[in-house]
Amino acid sequence: MKKERVKLTAAEKSELFAEGVVTIVLLLLLNLSIIILIHLAILQDENLVNGIYFLKKTMTFAGNYHLWSWQRLFIILMWIADLIVLYWRLIRRYHQMQLRHVILELHYIADGHFDHRIPFAVRTDLQRVIDSINSLVDSTVNSINEEKAIEQSKDELITNVSHDIRTPLTSIIGYLGLLKSGNASQEDQQKYINIAFTKAEQMKSLANDLLEYTTLKSNNTKLNLVSLPIYSMLEQVEAGFELEAEKKGITFEIASRPKDLTIKADPEKLVRVYNNLINNAFKYGTGATKIKLIANLINKQTVELRVENNGAKIPKASLKKIFERFYRVETSRNTKTGGTGLGLSITKSVVDLHRGTIRCVSDDNWTSFIIRLPLDPEKAKSKH
Template sequence: MHLTRVERWRLAFEAVVTAGIIFLCYFAVYEIFRWVVITFQDVFNEFWFFGNVVEDIGNQEIWGLTPLVFLFLIIVAGVAIYWRLKRRYRQYELKHIIKELHYIAKGNYDHRIRGSYSGDIGKVVESIHVLVDSTVEAMEEERRIEQSKDELITNVSHDIRTPLTSIIGYLGLIEEDRYGSEEEAKKYVHTAYEKAKQMKVLVDDLFEYTTVRQTTVPLEYVSFDMVQLLEQVAIDFELEAQKKEREIHISSSHKQIMMRADTEKIVRIFHNLLSNALKYGEGGSLVLIEVKKGEKNIFVSIKNNGKTLPKEAIEQLFERFYRAETSRSQETAGTGLGLAIAQSIVELHKGTITARVDDSWTVFDVVLPLENE
């Protein structure tokens, strides 16, 4: 810490005053001791070790005292002055720290206490910096949460309003008898029904997303064969893949890979990933599921050779309500929550999920521990 000019002068003055006080104390002690020596000289003469000290003091010959006495007095004075100045210096340090803290408390959270501090004060300053960093991080996280809530409301409102407007419109036509035939009325009802199902999917996904985002959500761990589970999920998408003229292939390093996890939620992970691959892999012909067993983890990659995504889209894929096509049209019907749900479930199982582009392949890599409790 750098002292100001005034503080340095005050420290110097403090040293002079302390030295003066010590000198006066020495002089007072000397005079008292001299009076005692003169008054009780016969008593002191009986103790040989006082030697010439008593005589010198009695004769006021202070410079005749042994050098060890002077050395002792100088050391005591030096220690006293050092202690006094050190104490005052600590007070100046605390004053500076408090001043800096007041500045930080006014909202200057990027500011840090200047200077180098040692000992306990150094530890206090370091703790203050850690506390400020934690506070800033918490405030930024709170701002992100608030922004996320606003985005959530905006996106949900958009995705609900669009089908709801259609439902109200078609049912309004029926209510007002504005249809040409019974077949046309049925068509309106069917369209309204489909839009209502879209709304239900959104609400269900939103509910599941908020559920799996809670780190305390209970998981029902059971032992199962991951290869068999993936084969079953692939069968569920076989019809949809045929409609899009694509094939789903599974490649595994082992015929059977046993692991422990919540099967219902694991199914949801790969259901969402396959749905995403078929829905957005425009121009592709193959969806490849690769499974590998490691020492402690299982590695699953979902690949499709359709149209690849730009880098900026890859980086945002796991953000809720994000869609690679920004128009949010109903042509690629979906809530934009599928990958966010998959990521939350993977993290609940202490695993990781990432996306990348490998040549002409869009790849989702899932890593899950073989054993979970």
């Protein structure tokens, strides 16, 4: 924001001019009174006259000069004092006008113009007040925006949960209605039961993911930190997906540098992170033939975990939203892929609990989820 000096109105300039005129008149009257009093005092006291004459005669300056006109010196000093008083009164009135402008700006902001900031630049402590007011307004606006975002997020949560529950529930009710009518054949009955069971499983998966997501977001969630050998964990994760990967024609590649890399983490929650990312690759990595699980020691405090697949590229516009709850790269909210839209949100929540970061990069060759975790989350927490 560009700072500008306070611009006085015509009325304020007139007020400042009037202040100067009044001050000059008062000072002239005061000076005249002082001079008259001094003259009267000198005329009435002969000793004072002799004393002044003695000082004039005895006091000398450079070049052996005497100062004979004390009256002239006194008047010069008095004029200097008058100028100082005049400047002080004018600058004080000007600062009052600046304060008046700041108050008007503050009232303008208080009327609801929260996009406005006080633009003045002054050379007094008032500038600190202006900067504090602008900072307070920024903080208030941010709080309002955060509150709106939370309310919008709650509305979206209700809408998304309602949609994802209603869709399978409608199917379940429909197929149970067909079974209840008794008109379906034995073969159709079995078909309807299987479909209703699948839809019920989808609802259960959504309920479980939603419960886990809200639990992880709770401030009361605690990690069960233990020393975890990364390579052994990656082997166990791979083994859990071996059959499904074989059906899809996908092979795993595991690497840990160093191979004995160990970190402090919650094993159950970290395995859930890998499960979510691998499931995500299975569901959305169309055409993938390889999944890489890589762990690298970055420095003495940080480890980088990568889950990569060579499937379809994620659009650039989706990369910024991919960790939002219920967000799906697919445009419609269908359930063909079987996802709840909470997997990556849960993943990010687990990473946040470990004091780490997660991001996704995707090009024509690889889609990579890159996680950076501290070797010891407790030490990382104490540093913050």
